[in-house]
Amino acid sequence: xxxxxxxxxxxxxxxxxxxRKEKQAQTRERLIAVAREHFLQHGLGGSVLEKIAEEAGFxxxxxxxxxxxxxxxxxxxxxxxxxxxxxxxxxxxxxxxxPQERLQRMRETFGNLVSNPGWVLLExxxxxNALRNPEVRSAFLIHLNRRMTEGAELLRxxxxxxxxxxxxxxxxxxxxLAVLAEGLxxxxxxxxxxxTSRIRALxxxxxxQIVSLEVVxxxxx
Numbered sequence: 001x002x003x004x005x006x007x008x009x010x011x012x013x014x015x016x017x018x019x020r021k022e023k024q025a026q027t028r029e030r031l032i033a034v035a036r037e038h039f040l041q042h043g044l045g046g047s048v049l050e051k052i053a054e055e056a057g058f059x060x061x062x063x064x065x066x067x068x069x070x071x072x073x074x075x076x077x078x079x080x081x082x083x084x085x086x087x088x089x090x091x092x093x094x095x096x097x098x099p100q101e102r103l104q105r106m107r108e109t110f111g112n113l114v115s116n117p118g119w120v121l122l123e124x125x126x127x128x129n130a131l132r133n134p135e136v137r138s139a140f141l142i143h144l145n146r147r148m149t150e151g152a153e154l155l156r157x158x159x160x161x162x163x164x165x166x167x168x169x170x171x172x173x174x175x176x177l178a179v180l181a182e183g184l185x186x187x188x189x190x191x192x193x194x195x196t197s198r199i200r201a202l203x204x205x206x207x208x209q210i211v212s213l214e215v216v217x218x219x220x221x
Contacts, residue, residue, distance in 0.1 A: 024066065035073050036077045039074060044122060082150075085113065108204070114181050115196045151174035154174075180203065184203050
């Protein structure tokens with residue numbers, strides 16, 4: 001006779017077998033995480049794919065099963081970072097704080113984007129490569145368009161939820177904010193100033209000029 005309780009206990013202790021798709025997703029995530037550190041340490045041109053695969057615990061074949069090459073991997077790392085940044089903004093949008101508080105957190109989060117000049121320099125290196133390589137340029141434009149589309153949609157949602165006033169269309173504001181953050185971060189990196197407070201404050205000042213809360217006039221009694 002089968003002991004159903006014992007069988008259920010075994011089932012609870014036995015982890016579900018991963019599907020091939022789940023295993024590939026984990027492999028990809030691990031490669032992206034290791035590659036990010038390699039790119040930051042060695043730059044785009046100095047990173048060796050074999051070393052990235054080895055440190056991640058995979059073979060060269062496993063690497064090429066997930067990525068076409070260095071540029072493809074770099075774009076995946078960039079997209080992972082962008083997804084994390086957008087996730088930070090979405091958590092602000094979905095919070096139950098007052099509009100003024102959420103706007104303040106929104107501008108502070110934007111200010112934080114200029115506080116990682118090392119990563120921005122890597123993006124600048126990749127963009128310079130895209131200018132010389134048509135294939136890389138095409139891939140980068142796809143990434144860039146997706147980035148701007150998602151950013152604009154998020155701004156549109158903020159506008160509807162908080163009553164934000166944008167000084168231009170969501171697409172134009174997303175573009176201006178992205179270029180502004182990149183430019184300030186590159187300047188910060190070139191000057192090698194460790195204190196990012198000044199450039200961060202400047203970023204938030206610019207943010208205030210194009211994003212604000214709608215002012216609702218008092219209704220006289």
